[in-house]
Amino acid sequence: MPKPSRRAKIIIGSSLILLFLIIGFVDPWHVFRVPFAHVQLPAEEVFSLFGFPITNTMLAAWFTIIVVVGLSYIATRKMKIVPSGLQNIVEAGVEMLYNFVRGVAGERYGRSFFPIIATIFIFVMFNAWLALLPFFGAGIYIKETGTPLLRGANTDINFPLTLAIVSFIFVEYWGIRALGLFRYLRKFFNIGGLLRGHILTGITDMFVGLMELISEFARLISFTFRLFGNMLAGELLLIAIVFLIPLVMVVPFYGLELFIGFVQALIFGGLTLVFATMAVTPREHG
Amino acid sequence: MDPEAMKLLAAGLAIGLGAIGPGIGIGILGLGAMQAIGRNPEARGPIMLNMLLAIAFAEAVAIYALVVAIIIKFV
Numbered sequence A: 001m002p003k004p005s006r007r008a009k010i011i012i013g014s015s016l017i018l019l020f021l022i023i024g025f026v027d028p029w030h031v032f033r034v035p036f037a038h039v040q041l042p043a044e045e046v047f048s049l050f051g052f053p054i055t056n057t058m059l060a061a062w063f064t065i066i067v068v069v070g071l072s073y074i075a076t077r078k079m080k081i082v083p084s085g086l087q088n089i090v091e092a093g094v095e096m097l098y099n100f101v102r103g104v105a106g107e108r109y110g111r112s113f114f115p116i117i118a119t120i121f122i123f124v125m126f127n128a129w130l131a132l133l134p135f136f137g138a139g140i141y142i143k144e145t146g147t148p149l150l151r152g153a154n155t156d157i158n159f160p161l162t163l164a165i166v167s168f169i170f171v172e173y174w175g176i177r178a179l180g181l182f183r184y185l186r187k188f189f190n191i192g193g194l195l196r197g198h199i200l201t202g203i204t205d206m207f208v209g210l211m212e213l214i215s216e217f218a219r220l221i222s223f224t225f226r227l228f229g230n231m232l233a234g235e236l237l238l239i240a241i242v243f244l245i246p247l248v249m250v251v252p253f254y255g256l257e258l259f260i261g262f263v264q265a266l267i268f269g270g271l272t273l274v275f276a277t278m279a280v281t282p283r284e285h286g
Numbered sequence B: 001m002d003p004e005a006m007k008l009l010a011a012g013l014a015i016g017l018g019a020i021g022p023g024i025g026i027g028i029l030g031l032g033a034m035q036a037i038g039r040n041p042e043a044r045g046p047i048m049l050n051m052l053l054a055i056a057f058a059e060a061v062a063i064y065a066l067v068v069a070i071i072i073k074f075v
Helices: A006-026 A056-076 A086-130 A158-179 A181-188 A192-196 A199-244 A250-280 B003-018 B020-039 B041-074
Strands: A045-049 A052-055
Touching: A045 A056, A052 A056, A056 A086, A056 A158, A086 A158, A086 A199, A086 A250, A158 A181, A158 A199, A158 A250, A181 A199, A192 A199, A199 A250, A199 B041, A250 B041, B003 B020, B003 B041, B020 B041
Parallel strands: none
Antiparallel strands: A045 A052
8 A cells, every 4th residue: 555645644634533533422332431520629548657648649749759759860870971861851951940040030049049949840840740641530449439549749739738838938038048037027017117207108118018928928828729720620621521522632631731730830930939039139228 | 599509600600700800811911921022022031931920820810719619519
């Protein structure tokens, strides 16, 4: 049979895709349709360790850690000065992250901010991407409890909350370390204008300082819900699409999930970086 | 009106009304970014980075509305 031309390949490919779509939707043998998955907001417990409940999102986070540490170990075995293969890819990724951090925070602070920002970015991104593997979610069920064995770690509200608390603590720590405790606190309790005798600007300065203090704490909630909401919505979207049209239709949404995972990781790390940079810069006036 | 119907209505309204503001906000951000890139195509990198950051803030509000709708419907 002669090699099919490009046009023929496109026609055959798109008609096959259309055929699978229609077969999955019509489904006369009742084989492809899936029931709508039971949506559970809190993560389900899988087993207990010394009286401490281990949820399926915890297992997924451990899996992510094993994958990331394993990748780093394999990439740094027999390191060469001129890298090739996996070491090359990992070095390129780390260098891109480092340039990003240095570009926003400046030369001097980029070095000290880099480990935390890069860890947050890599952890969130790998959590989001590994949750798309076939054995996550409804892939493997535990027979006794009827719950999935693994579930993306970002869909449990505890992980985004933990990362938000870590980012909050480190931003405050960096600010206090760079400016000293009193100068850093004077950013928020800004009574310098009042003491100097300017009444109106002094009062506005004081209120602006208090607003900034409140917004420091509101960041905890906003970080948590941004990441949690995006990841939960992505998981529900995939479940809903597979329920509506079982075959083929999910593929563009997997692409969307990959993109959103990357963007949310970038936003979490990038926002932490921006707030840290703002925290270490002294006030403009006074 | 029975509680089940009220729940469904509430979930729909929560996300529907909650997405109006962020949608308009993200559109305005995109407009600003497009105009800035049009004026100065060389500054494309920093402009897009800042636009993405600002869009994340705007989208977070829509995500709050989505989480409220999900909680109303499923909890």
